[in-house]
Amino acid sequence: MSNLSTSVSLVEQIRAGDRQALARLYDAYAGMVYGVVLKMIRNEELAQEIVQDVFLRVWQNIDKYDEAKARISTWIINIARNRTIDEIRSKSFKNQQENQSLDVSVNEGEQGGTTEMKVDAIGLKSVINRLRADQKQLLELVYFGGYTHEEAAKELSIPLGTVKTRVRSSILELRKILKVE
Amino acid sequence: MSSKDLIQSGILELYALGLCSEEESSRVEEALRSDSRVRKEYDEVCEALDHLAIEQSVEPPSFLKGKLMDKVDVLEQKAVQAEKPEKAEDTPAKPLKKDLKQEVPVRAIGASRWQWLAAASVVLLMASAGLNYNFYQRMNSAEEEAAVLRNNNMLLSDENGIIQTNYEVMQQQYAFLGDKNLKAASLFGTKAYPELEALIFWDASRGDVYLVANELPALGEDEQYQLWALDNGIPKDAGMVPSDFKDGGAYKLKNISSSQAFAITIEKKGGAQSPTLEKMVVFGNI
Numbered sequence: 141m142s143n144l145s146t147s148v149s150l151v152e153q154i155r156a157g158d159r160q161a162l163a164r165l166y167d168a169y170a171g172m173v174y175g176v177v178l179k180m181i182r183n184e185e186l187a188q189e190i191v192q193d194v195f196l197r198v199w200q201n202i203d204k205y206d207e208a209k210a211r212i213s214t215w216i217i218n219i220a221r222n223r224t225i226d227e228i229r230s231k232s233f234k235n236q237q238e239n240q241s242l243d244v245s246v247n248e249g250e251q252g253g254t255t256e257m258k259v260d261a262i263g264l265k266s267v268i269n270r271l272r273a274d275q276k277q278l279l280e281l282v283y284f285g286g287y288t289h290e291e292a293a294k295e296l297s298i299p300l301g302t303v304k305t306r307v308r309s310s311i312l313e314l315r316k317i318l319k320v321e
Numbered sequence: 322m323s324s325k326d327l328i329q330s331g332i333l334e335l336y337a338l339g340l341c342s343e344e345e346s347s348r349v350e351e352a353l354r355s356d357s358r359v360r361k362e363y364d365e366v367c368e369a370l371d372h373l374a375i376e377q378s379v380e381p382p383s384f385l386k387g388k389l390m391d392k393v394d395v396l397e398q399k400a401v402q403a404e405k406p407e408k409a410e411d412t413p414a415k416p417l418k419k420d421l422k423q424e425v426p427v428r429a430i431g432a433s434r435w436q437w438l439a440a441a442s443v444v445l446l447m448a449s450a451g452l453n454y455n456f457y458q459r460m461n462s463a464e465e466e467a468a469v470l471r472n473n474n475m476l477l478s479d480e481n482g483i484i485q486t487n488y489e490v491m492q493q494q495y496a497f498l499g500d501k502n503l504k505a506a507s508l509f510g511t512k513a514y515p516e517l518e519a520l521i522f523w524d525a526s527r528g529d530v531y532l533v534a535n536e537l538p539a540l541g542e543d544e545q546y547q548l549w550a551l552d553n554g555i556p557k558d559a560g561m562v563p564s565d566f567k568d569g570g571a572y573k574l575k576n577i578s579s580s581q582a583f584a585i586t587i588e589k590k591g592g593a594q595s596p597t598l599e600k601m602v603v604f605g606n607i
Contacts, residue, residue: 159393166386174385175377191381192389199393209353214367217374218339266376282338283373289340290469307338308331314369 151212154202162199169213170195173220180224180284181233190227194220225286267317275310282307322348324356333359337366494571502526508583508603510536517602521583528576530559530583534566537602540587547588549596550580559583561592582606 150168153161173194177187197219198205205215227233268276274296281287281295289307293300327333327349335341336349352359497503502524510517518536523529532548540546546562560574562585586593587600 157397159390159397162393163386163390166389170386171378171380172375174381175379176374178379179377188381188385191385192392195389196392196396199396209350211364211367211371213371213375214337217371222339266373268373268376279373282340283370289335290465304331304335308329308334311334311366311369314372315365318369318372 151202151205151207154199162195165198165212166195169216172213173216176217176220176284177224180221180286181227186227186233190220190223194223197223221283221286228286267314270317271310271313275306275313278303278306279310279314324352324359327352327359328362333363334366337363337370497522497524497529497531497571497573500524500527500529504607506583506605506607508585508605510603511601513599514602519585519603521605521607522571523577523580523583523607525578528578530574530577531571532562532574532585533569533571534562535569537562537566537568537585540564543590544587545590545592546585546602547592547596548574549584549586550577551582551584552577552579553581556584556596558592558594564590580607 150161150165154165170191174187174191177190177194178184181187181190194216198216201219205212210218268279271279278292278296281292282289285292287295289300289303293303296303298306322330332341332345332349336346341349349359349363353363500522504523504525506521506523508519508521516536517538520533520535522531522533530548530550534546537546545564546566548559548562549556550559551557557577557580558575559577559580562574563572566572582605584596584604585602586596586598587602588597
């Protein structure tokens, strides 16, 4: 799906206003976007809203996408992460979280069993679980948790400088694992 | 900053995560444009991060795609409408129902003067609200940053105070080093205590004795180190090393006017009349 030439021509077609091309882009990346958003926000209904929003933004902003700057997958994920972070920081989301007791969210998780199980099954063999515990924790915070590095430093009670070096070492480790595979 | 330094600083990773300040971002973007090594490193960082996302994949429900494409269609219709305002003027009586719901500000065509003004004021109000919100956000983040800086500043100032105090204590403790008549002797561990070590500074003319406890382990509650001066083979009490001595600390003990060697024993708290020889830990000649 990340075949480079396919992505480039898809982008060209979307720029030309081809809705079918957007549909194909959706087929290729919706799973990834939905998975990331779901992991960040843990609410299926909201996650589905956000996925639609992300692809609408892709459609509207495709002219701002610069192939020379980023791969299309990176660009799309960043739109998804930013959109979800905005949602998490929004007042309505915070209020909703407060109104929802822990019990309720646990029960919901059980009801929506199929997706939850899928997430877990994937989670077990994922590369992030092969990182050292401290590296995994930090990457989870900054990549999926929407934490800034200052917030992560506070959350983990480590100095800001350590956060920076640890982000780098975790990603280096990821790269090493991916290369071996 | 060289490309190697930039790569090793970890800033590329932060940039890829969207965690850089504007200033940092433009520095990274400049390097990405001009330096192929930086570019390659950055691509690999992104690839690793993308992998994190890809392996999270969960298929969304199938109806979602239909909903999305409907929204795209609506967007496109709006865009088409917006491009043909002239036509809309010709047929103002027949707007599509859908558009009535979706559109508000665009169809001001053929409107009277006050409608124009109302529309303009709404736009202005919205722009001003947006601007306010933007400023408010910026002020908040500036305040947060200021709080972090204030906090760091306080920590630094605390640390500085501690260092200053330690320095003054050391200075006082070691003031004797200016004494010209000073003789120094290393006291080495005895057979039973080979790891231990202490230093003696002694001004024979004045009798001042200073002990530097550089390798003396802490003792139990009821024990204390006692220094002895050996004068013609006879041990004389040269004073007790304070129970709360610190590693590397210097302590002035009793005055000794004549001695050829010094030794330290472990004694009961308060000291002994004569040294317990089997508990002698260090010894050295002057």
